[in-house]
Every structure is written in structure tokens, then in C-alpha cells.
Amino acid sequence: MPSWRNRLLARLREAEAENRFLREENRRLREENELFREENELFRDGARRSRRRENNLLWLLERARAWIAAFLLAFWETHDNIAEMADDGELLLGDLDRE
Secondary structure (H helix, E strand, O other): OOHHHHHHHHHHHHHHHHHHHHHHHHHHHHHHHHHHHHHHHHHHHHHHHHHHHHHHHHHHHHHHHHHHHHHHHHHHHHHHHHHHHHHHOOOOHHHHHHO
């Protein structure tokens, strides 16, 4: 067999081996890419849930703040009304015991 043919066959074997290696590397990278995609999707879902949970907590905090403000307003108005009635002499201490 001529030497050029041997060199050509050797080069063909090298190219086939490199092709197998590159195909395997390509498959491995595709699998890794898929894992990253899944991980990214899980992270996005977690971030969405976290934002939703944070929004729910902020909403609850706003509602609690509104209820507290309404309670304090009603308390102070009642307190002021009782104080005014006491100042005007319309309220006797015995009246408070009956209520």
C-alpha cells in the first residue's frame, strides 16, 4: 500500500475519532443546557412565588395598618366625646359603670 494511502487512512481515522468526540461533547453540552434551563425555570417560579408572597404580605400589612388606623380614630373620637360630655357635665361616673 502506498504511503500516501496510509497517511490518508490514518487521517480519516483521526477525523472519525474527532467526530465521535465532538458528537459526545455536543450531546453532553445539550444535556447540561437542558439542566440549566430546568434550573432557570425553577428559579423563575421561585422568584414569582416569592414576589407573590411578598405582595400578599404587603397587602396584609396595608390592611392591618388600615384597621389599626380606623380603630385608633374610633377610639380617640369616642375618648374625645366622653371627655366633652364629662366637661359639659352630661356624663356622671355612674353612667360609665352601666355601659
